[in-house]
Amino acid sequence: MPPNFWRNLPVLSTSAIRRNPALARRSFLGLGAALTGSLALGRAANAETSGASPPADAPWSQSLGAGVVDRPYGKPADTEASVIRRNVPWLTAGTESSISFSPLQDLNGIITPNGLFFERYHAGRPDVDPAQHRLMIHGLVERPLVLTMKDILRFPSVSRIHFIECPANGGMEWRAAQLNSLQFNHGMISCAEWTGVKLSTLLEEVGLKKEAEWVMVEGADGAHMNRSLPLEKCLDDCLIVYAQNGEALRPEQGYPLRLVVPGWEGNVSVKWLRRIKIGDKPWYSREETSKYTDLMPDGTSRGFTWLIDAKSVITFPCPEKPLSGPGLYEIRGLAWTGNGKVKGVHVSVDGGINWQTAQLHEPVLSKALTRFSIPWRWDGKPALLESRVIDETGYVQPTITDLRKQRGTNSVYHNNSIQTWQVKPDGSVFDVQIG
Amino acid sequence: MFRSGNLFPVIARNEVTKQSRFRLRPLDCFAALAMTTAVGLPAILPAIAAEPGHFGYGTVATPEQIAGWDIDVRGEDGAGLPAGSGSVSKGESVFADQCAACHGTFGEGEGRFPKLAGGDGTLKDDRPELTVGSYWPYAPTLFDYINRAMPMPTPHTLSADDVYALTAYILNLNNIVPNEFVADRTSLPKVKMPNRDNFVWKDPRPDTAARPCMSACANPADIKIMSTAEGKDLTPRTTGPLDTMQPK
Numbered sequence: 222m223p224p225n226f227w228r229n230l231p232v233l234s235t236s237a238i239r240r241n242p243a244l245a246r247r248s249f250l251g252l253g254a255a256l257t258g259s260l261a262l263g264r265a266a267n268a269e270t271s272g273a274s275p276p277a278d279a280p281w282s283q284s285l286g287a288g289v290v291d292r293p294y295g296k297p298a299d300t301e302a303s304v305i306r307r308n309v310p311w312l313t314a315g316t317e318s319s320i321s322f323s324p325l326q327d328l329n330g331i332i333t334p335n336g337l338f339f340e341r342y343h344a345g346r347p348d349v350d351p352a353q354h355r356l357m358i359h360g361l362v363e364r365p366l367v368l369t370m371k372d373i374l375r376f377p378s379v380s381r382i383h384f385i386e387c388p389a390n391g392g393m394e395w396r397a398a399q400l401n402s403l404q405f406n407h408g409m410i411s412c413a414e415w416t417g418v419k420l421s422t423l424l425e426e427v428g429l430k431k432e433a434e435w436v437m438v439e440g441a442d443g444a445h446m447n448r449s450l451p452l453e454k455c456l457d458d459c460l461i462v463y464a465q466n467g468e469a470l471r472p473e474q475g476y477p478l479r480l481v482v483p484g485w486e487g488n489v490s491v492k493w494l495r496r497i498k499i500g501d502k503p504w505y506s507r508e509e510t511s512k513y514t515d516l517m518p519d520g521t522s523r524g525f526t527w528l529i530d531a532k533s534v535i536t537f538p539c540p541e542k543p544l545s546g547p548g549l550y551e552i553r554g555l556a557w558t559g560n561g562k563v564k565g566v567h568v569s570v571d572g573g574i575n576w577q578t579a580q581l582h583e584p585v586l587s588k589a590l591t592r593f594s595i596p597w598r599w600d601g602k603p604a605l606l607e608s609r610v611i612d613e614t615g616y617v618q619p620t621i622t623d624l625r626k627q628r629g630t631n632s633v634y635h636n637n638s639i640q641t642w643q644v645k646p647d648g649s650v651f652d653v654q655i656g
Numbered sequence: 657m658f659r660s661g662n663l664f665p666v667i668a669r670n671e672v673t674k675q676s677r678f679r680l681r682p683l684d685c686f687a688a689l690a691m692t693t694a695v696g697l698p699a700i701l702p703a704i705a706a707e708p709g710h711f712g713y714g715t716v717a718t719p720e721q722i723a724g725w726d727i728d729v730r731g732e733d734g735a736g737l738p739a740g741s742g743s744v745s746k747g748e749s750v751f752a753d754q755c756a757a758c759h760g761t762f763g764e765g766e767g768r769f770p771k772l773a774g775g776d777g778t779l780k781d782d783r784p785e786l787t788v789g790s791y792w793p794y795a796p797t798l799f800d801y802i803n804r805a806m807p808m809p810t811p812h813t814l815s816a817d818d819v820y821a822l823t824a825y826i827l828n829l830n831n832i833v834p835n836e837f838v839a840d841r842t843s844l845p846k847v848k849m850p851n852r853d854n855f856v857w858k859d860p861r862p863d864t865a866a867r868p869c870m871s872a873c874a875n876p877a878d879i880k881i882m883s884t885a886e887g888k889d890l891t892p893r894t895t896g897p898l899d900t901m902q903p904k
Contacts, residue, residue, distance in 0.1 A: 303895040310892065310901050314758075314768040317808070326894070344811060357717055357725055364708040365717035372713040397883035401891045428708025437728055443811040445804035447728060496725055503857075505731030505794050507801035511786070514855065520779040522791075522851075526859045540885075541894050567868065572879040575871045605879070611868055619864040627863045631784055635861075643881065652885040 301327075306337060309405055312393075317345035318444075320387065322408025325534075325555070326541035331382070331590040333411035335466050340473045341387050341409070341487060343508075344443030349493055351477040354441065356461070360499035363428030370477050373463065376418040376426075381460060381483070382589045384557050386410040386529050388486035388513065391636035394621070398652045403539035406640070406652060410557070412590040413474075415481050417462030420455050423497070432501045438480050441495035448489045449503035450482065454527075458483045458588075461494065484559030484588040485527040486634070488513050518629030529559035531618050532637035533566055533593070533610035544648035547601035553594045554579070558612035562586070565611045566593040572605030572641065572655050573620070579608070604644040605655060622656050727804055727812070731794030734845030740816035741840035744833070747825025750818050754807045763787075763829045773829040776850065789830025793855050795847035799823045799839070820844075 273279035297304065306321040313319040321340040323333055333339075340346070351370045359365035390409035393399050400406050424436075429452070436455045440446040450459070460481045463470060470476040475492025482489045488508060503509070503525070515523040533556035538544050552570075556563045562585055567576035582592040593608070610618045621638035643653040729736040752761060759765055763772030775785025784790075788798060803819045805811050814822070824839040833839075833847060885891065892899030 305898070307892060307894060307898060310899065311890075324894070344805065344808065357721065359717050359722050359726070362708075365722060366714045367717045367721055368714040375713050376711060398885040399888060399890050401885035401888070402894055404894050405891060426708060426711055426713075439728070443805065443808075445727065445812060447804070498726070498728060500730075502730065502732065504728060504800075505797055506728075507792075507797055507805070510731065510793050510797055510855075511788075511791060511801075516779060516784060516786070518780065521854045521856055523859060524855045524857045526861065528859065528861065530861060540891075565868075567870070571876070572874070574874050574876055574879065576869070576873070609866075609868070616862055617866040617868050619866045623864045623866055643884065653881045654883045655879055656882040 303327075304337070306340060307404060307408075309393075309400070318343050320389070320409060322404045323411050324404050325408050325410075325536050326403045326539050328536075331412050331555070331584075331586075331592055332466060333413055335413070335468065335471050335474070338411040338413065338465070338471065338474055339387070339409050342442070342444075343446055346472050347442045347493055348472060349441055349477060354477050354493075354495065356478060356495060356497070358423060358427045358497045358499075360437075360497075361430040361433040361501065362424075362499050363430065364426075366423075366427050368423075370463065373418060373461065373478065376422055378416055379419055379460065380414055380416040380464075381458075381481075382412065382414045382584075382586050383481060383483040384410055384412040384529075384588065384590050385481070385487045385490055386532075386557070387488070388526075388529065388634035391638070392633045394638075394652075394654070395625070395630045395632065395636055398654045401540045401652045403534070403536060403541055407534045409487070410555075410590070412557075413465045414467065415460055415462040416464035416467075417460045417478075417481075420459035420461055420480070420497075421457075423461060424455060424499075427499075429499060433499045435500045435503050437496075437498040437500060437504050437506075438489070438491045438494060439496040439498070440475075440491045441493040446488075446491055446508060447504065447506045448491060448508055449506065450489060452499075454482065454485070482527075484529055484561075486513065486529060489527060513634060515628065515632035515634050517632065523632075526635060529557070530635065530637045531558035531560065531563070531610045531612040531616050532556070533563075533608040533618060534640045535568070535606050535608050535642060538606070538644065538648075538650050539642060540650045540652060543650050544599060544644060546648060547599050549596060549598050551594050552579075552597045552606065553592070554608050556581075556591045556593055556608070556610040557589065558610065558616070559588060560616065561588065561613040563591040563593075563610055564613045564615075566591075567609045567611075568593075568595045568597075569607045569609070570597060570604045573607050573609075573639070576609065599644070601646055603646060605653070606642040606644060606650075607639050609639055621654055727800075729796050729800035729803070731797035731800070734796040734841060737796060737799060737841035737844060738816045739841065740820055741838050742817050742819070742821025742824055743838050744821075744824045744828040744835055746818075747821035747823070747828070750814075750821055751825050754814070755822070758808065763826060772826050776830075779851070779854070787830070788826055789832060789850065791851050793849055793852045795823070795827060795832075795844050795849055798826060799844060802826075 304324050304327040306323060308319060308321045323337050323339045354370055356368045356373060387409035391406055394406060434452055436450045436452055437447055438450060461478060462481050463478055465474055470479060478494045479492045480490050480494050509524060515526055533554055535552055535554040537553040552568055556566045566579040568579045569576045577595060579593040579595040585591050618637060618639055624638050641653050641655050643651045758769040759772050765771035771787050773787055773789055775787045775790035778785045778790060799819055802822050820839040824833060824837050827833045827847060828835060828837060892901045
């Protein structure tokens, strides 16, 4: 028997297709259905595969499936083809210094699958050779070091679950509601289990001189992305990681090595990390002066605004996932804070007049996404859905009106305001701002 | 401890090894437990802060290795600026060759590529224009950024002289330095950028103090939709293949 005999067996036997003519049609229509989107696809599939639903026995129940190692590195089902990172093409000059958004509307739980983790590049995604990659640590240290990836893997390791959020998440909504989408208004956040070495371990290994106060981190990409961090944060909870959700970092997330600065704006979690320099003052690099500073209405700017303030968003329903008629639903969402743990989430269905406490789902971890939900019987009338998080410091997520009062509309970053979803009687959902 | 200061309990560096057995941090508990159960066995060591070189992995960085990668220039005082120099007029020709395709001959920016000049006095406007001239606080940062990240297709390939010249040219485009200006490690830190004193480097947040009201928090008559994304036609599709939507 030839080695690929089993693979060559048609997965759907012709007799199965004869008994289920819908199947042949479906495989023809597959491409078109994918083009019209997952919602449409869902409906089409339901209608067309009735021959595979009770009382019929489905063709995949009457045939042999593909064997092990048919796909040695697994991938999602073909019908999930719409669940991908997406960009806003008109936002940036090209895709090399740009952003893509995680499809939060299709994600469940607190962990972002590695292939769907949002991307932010300043000079494209480099292909780094791990055998030649080095981490240099120098400056105000006793013993400057060059480490290979093998060296780094030998250090004591830790695993932690943390979100990373670009501070420009929601930045397009400072003036007004613009993008009718959960993915594009909130998808610059993702959350993973990171494994690596505590930065403090490496700083102990090189030995800090007593004037040491600031740390500069730099990437190996074409942007040579660099940021200044106060030493205190580096010694507290920063991680130098090589793994993400159990496997090596993805190139998009900094393979083979990146920094994770828990709870702080994503830009400081430098990817493709190649150098750490210890100094006595901050660097005021382009990325912490021209960018990642917040312009106020009086013409002053705030710099070193690292913290991600508490934020939450309802992920169902949302513009991408409308309601299908009155009845009982579970409103679901995500909450997070750079200031530790989420303490509570409140949900309103009347635009913030009345609120109810949502249920938080375990695990509730520090500086990680936290899931919440609350049951809701929709009567088919217009509704304005909102969620509001309180973190363990007692900080309450503000409205966009509160934020604008303080910061105007030109500060780009750190829009952590309450999201309002307008539900129309037909179940469709729109991004709105209320006042 | 490895650093005096008040971030961590202060233990002088040479006391670390003596005291480490008694100083438990949460993560060390397991190691300590292992030690007590394995008394006399040398195999398990406490994972505790130690002298530099405790693990001994990697190699000590040589001055040559450091020199090759040590490219950072500090914005405030120019520390790290290399030898070399460049004039405005030389910068003009390098810019025409290497930069103008994206940034425009006079830094006006082609298409959606960043504008490098202009925007003075617009920071309080409804539509402020943030450029090197109107926004950047420190001139040495301009050298640092061009050197590390530009020209975008071939970053970090320019000589120090060319980077100085480009820095001089872009500052001149913004009327910050005269035509005769020559940029070098002494002259650049002395350039005072117009917006330098308008940055607050201490985060004033939290700057809102919402309270968690639970019922009758607003008058229903006051709840109005101020804006909606509906019908704006700015949202790429979120199903099917990637959208290539361009501005109308």
